[in-house]
Amino acid sequence: MKFLLTISLRNLLRQKRRNIFLGSAMAFGVMILITANSFSHGVSDIMFNKLIVYMTGHVGITFNEGTGRRIPIFRDKERILKVIQNNIKKDEIADVDEAIGMFCRAIGNGKADNVVVVGIDMSKQVSEELEKEYMESFNVVEGSYDDLARDDIENPVLLSRQKAESLNVKRNDVIRIRFQNVYGQDMAARAVVVGLMANDNLFMQGVLFVELKNIKKMMGYRPQECGNIQIILKNPVRDAVKTADRLHEALNPGPAFxxxxxxxxxxxxxxxxxxxxxxxxxxxxxxxxxxxxxxxxxxxxxxxxxxxxxxxxxxxxxxxxxxxxxxxxxxxxxxxxxxxxxxxxxxxxxxxxxxxxxxxxxxxxxxxxxxxxxxxxxxxxxxxxxxxxxxxxxxxxxWVLLDRTATTDDATKKEAQIAKKKIKAMTMDVNTMYETASDVLKLEGVLNLVTLIAVLILFFIIVLGVINTLRMSIRERTREIGTIRAIGMQKRDVRSIFILETVSLTFFASICGVVLAFIVMELLSLIKFNVVDNPMGILLLNQRLHFLPTISGIIFNILFIILIAAATAYFPSRRAAAMSAADALRHYE
Amino acid sequence: MDIIDIKGLVKNYPLGETTVHALRGVDLTIQEGEFMSIVGPSGSGKTTLLNIIGCIDFATEGSVKVHETEITALTDREVTDLRLHKIGFIFQTFNLIPVLDVIENVEFPLLLMKNQSKGEIRKRADKLIDEVGLSEYAEHRPAELSGGQRQRVAIARALVTNPDIVLADEPTANLDSVTGAQILELMKKMNEIEKTTFIFSTHDEHVLKYAQKIVKIKDGRIER
Incomplete structure (x- = not known):
């Protein structure tokens, strides 16, 4: 094998210019593929770990009590947390949050705007890594994130610079908010701005963040009660659905009495x-x-x-x-x-x-x-x-446990059916990001399509390039093939020489493509995009493109490309090996 | 002892709508250790006969036995093995592998045999290169050698597996007369040292003096 590889590698160097052209085309294709894949992974990372985490969690348990005005409340927080604890392995779960938010009318300094107030549990101990991630996501540029937890300030609130502008408020100003509590009563409260965020996440720009205990108090939750639950998983793609199914089974209600x-x-x-x-x-x-x-x-x-x-x-x-x-x-x-x-x-x-x-x-x-x-x-x-x-x-x-659904469409149909039934008991739904955030996840599908197109382009470059190069090579080396066959080389070894040539070229081109891809990704990451109020901003991380190459992805891509190249080289190589030695020796250019 | 036994050999080639009758019924026996020449004008069927003896082409009709093995009944794998172990080739245009240096070219058939250690292979190749007088060119690529030197390498490569038969198709046709004579001298010497049967084709009357036995061929038939 080593001997065949030596011949193959030396033959590659014989036609330097031709192989450099083909290798460059391959390297370019690999670069596009790796870059597109890394971008797609980066966007997935933003979506799964930076957007959905804050929007809906990877798995959610939602509650609706009351017939007219549906109240998102579960009356026994301890019980629901116990079910979660007993049914999700410790190493699968990253975090469990109470998702409490309310739509409010906020009045600033002579200006008013509709806002969503969302609670953050500041009392929870989080890992350094997670805290760093929070800091990056919130990107507080004025004031302090930690001030949200202060008890000496009335309802400390954190908001984006865009929202501060629309309310005409700055740090330490007071915002008055009007809202309905969980019992449907109209309420008003004062909140003090303790920090401003420079945030490129469109979903966070309209939000006022307050400490969870403050919002629960404002909305009338009692200490033993909780709002909807969001579960953040370490590997959402792998675990979200099975975790939701497991929780759904565990949350089967008993008789009410x-x-x-x-x-x-x-x-x-x-x-x-x-x-x-x-x-x-x-x-x-x-x-x-x-x-x-x-x-x-x-x-x-x-x-x-x-x-x-x-x-x-x-x-x-x-x-x-x-x-x-x-x-x-x-x-x-x-x-x-x-x-x-x-x-x-x-x-x-x-x-x-x-x-x-x-x-x-x-x-x-x-x-x-x-x-x-x-x-x-x-x-x-x-x-x-x-x-x-x-x-x-x-x-x-x-309570009434709603059936599990797989998509947003199914979930919407289910909601409509439940509304018709006019259920008086609290309804409980266990859902995943695939139902609650499918619109965001569709973006990933679009990006995967772009990657697939890159793969197809690469596929054609390889197929056409390899076939053309091999045909020329075999034609030029027909007498050589005749000679080695006459000397006693078996057909399969002749075939191997040509396949090894192609595989070696593809391998080296792939390595070059990977290096190029890293250079391109590094350069593209340096560009800062100013996309305030543009929905495409969600594809960015700190106003920059986010690439997330993975070793397994790169290895898979290289192996995939080599496999295509080897499969493409197989048929011309087989034809070369099957030539009659006498005919091949008679061949003249 | 007959090393080659050919009876009623016919070889026809299709050429467009016509058929070329390259060999029209050849009967021939060759003894072990002979230094034999097949002589004839261009197109007489010399190369076709050598190719069939060398098992790289197949008879349309007739029987070809190499060492009493009927080659027409063998599979491609068996025929390839037979060529590797029993037959050496020397070509008119040398046909060395351009990406391998002299020693690697000579080692090439031994590497295909896969039954000897690296050391044994290198030792055997060195011996042959020494015998053909190219020790100082062992690491040169074919493009760096003269025609005569290339043909010497081809002779060393043909003999390295210690074959029973070496077939040389017009080995001197691409060489000047002096070099051609040296090559034939060398082949003769190797025939004596290695006790290998040499069969070479030529249309040059001057080289016949080297042959022990001469077979004349014309229009696909042996002339008696």
Missing amino acids: IAGTVRGAAKAGVTILPFMADNDSKRIMRESFKLASGRLDDVLAKDGVMIGRRLAGLIGAYPGSKISISFKPRFADKDASFTCKVNGIFTGPPDEEEKLIYMHESLFYKYFYSNLPDIIKDKDKAYIPPDDSPFSKALGTE
Whole structure:
């Protein structure tokens, strides 16, 4: 093999000019390929690690409570964080954030503008690397990023220079903001500008950043509650979908119930269960329920409850009477209580008659979410009808977990279907960047297309160049082929000489192409682009093109090119090897 | 002992719509260790006969036995191996490999054999180069040598594998008369040293004095 390689390499040097031309074309193609690939990787890096991280996270868990005004709130933050902790490996996860943002009207010095206020958790310990990345992304040019955490300033806020200009504010000025809190109340607050950012990320330019605890307070979140969750992964492309699937499975809701005490003429322990108000559930209730007293239409109304016959007897309740229910919430020391009207009395198995109260879901979830019972602790004392109970399918769950979707289109269709269903329970959705940020990700597709075109150009350069050069070479060396065949070289060795020549040329050209690509990338990275208010600005990092070459990518590209060259060289080489030695020796130019 | 045994050899070439009858029924036997010349005018079929004996061309009809092996029945791989191990070639235009120097050209067939160590190969090549008198040119490329020197290299290359037969197709045609005579002297000497059968073709009557046996060929037939 070494001997064949020696002959091949020396033959390459025989036709220096021709091979330099072909090699240069190959090197140019490799340069384009590596540069395009590195740019595409760079843009992916910006998108996955610098944009999506701040926009939606790689995996998101979103919550919507309430029917009219959907509130992004989960009432038991600890529980959701535990699910995340138990279902994502430590080495896969980079960060978990609460994504709380609100649309506001901001009033500066004589100027007003619409803004989005976004919370940043300053209390969280982050790695030096991540902190450096944050600093690069925020690029605070006036004031200090760390001032966001100050308690001695009223709602410290960080904003872009563009937004500061539109509000006519500078550092230490006060901005008044008007917004609605999670309960739909109109609120106003003051915020003090502690820093200005020179940011080329279009998605960050319209945002006012405040400390997470401040925005949660402004919006009315209680300490145990959280907003939507964003999960940042170390390898989003590899792990996002499978992580979302795993979380989705782990977040399957259990039955919703309130285990409390009912008071009428006497008091008794009861379990209150919600029945759903959609048409299918109502049909099940109508078909399965046996009423001892009251009308079925009243029973299914929103304003009251239905109690068992034995319980009604025990507490002296009848249709139209009022009963008081109290229970121990998870996050309060005092019992929560409410009063409701009895709309009907049902008959059934003794346990159900004695221990159950059915409540319309609209009414139930109002009490359930505002004073969340300790579902896990209360499970033992609650009475939950078995799964084969006739109307178990009509009963509500802790929340409604939406089906997983793969694309934005599917997610949009799902949202429309959910809106039609008018679900009263909180809906929970586990999504990935492929659903929430697909428009941004489409950019990567466009860039990959550019790379593919570069590959095709390269492919044609190689195919045409190699075929042409080999044809000439074989024609010129026909007598030589005849000689070595006559001396006793086997066909496969003759074929190998020509393939090795092509592969060697391609290899050296590729190395030159890689070196050239690094020079070109370095030069292009020096150019500073001023693209304020231009959406293409998101392709830049600190106003410069961001190239991210990878060793595996470069090796793959070189191997790919060599493979194309070897495959192209194979057929002319085979023809050369198959020539009759006598005919080849008779050949004259 | 017959090293070559040819019976009823016919070779036809298609040339456009016509057929060239290069050999029209040749019967020939060659003894081991002979220094034999095939003589005839241009187009008489000398090169075709040598090519068929050398297993680089195939008969249209007839039987060709080299060392009692019927070569017409062999596969390409077997024929290539036979050429490598049993036959050496010397060409009119020398046909050295231009990218290899003298010693590498001589070593070339031994490297193809893949059955000797580097040291053995180098030793054998050095010996042959010494015998053809080119020791001081061992590291020269063919382009740096005269015609006579190139043909000496070709002789060393043909003999390096210690073949049974060396075929030389008009080995002196591209050389001046003095150099041509030296080459034939050298071939004769090598025939004596290495005990190798030499078959060379020529149309030059002056070189016949070197041959032990002369076979005349005309219009594709042996003249008795």
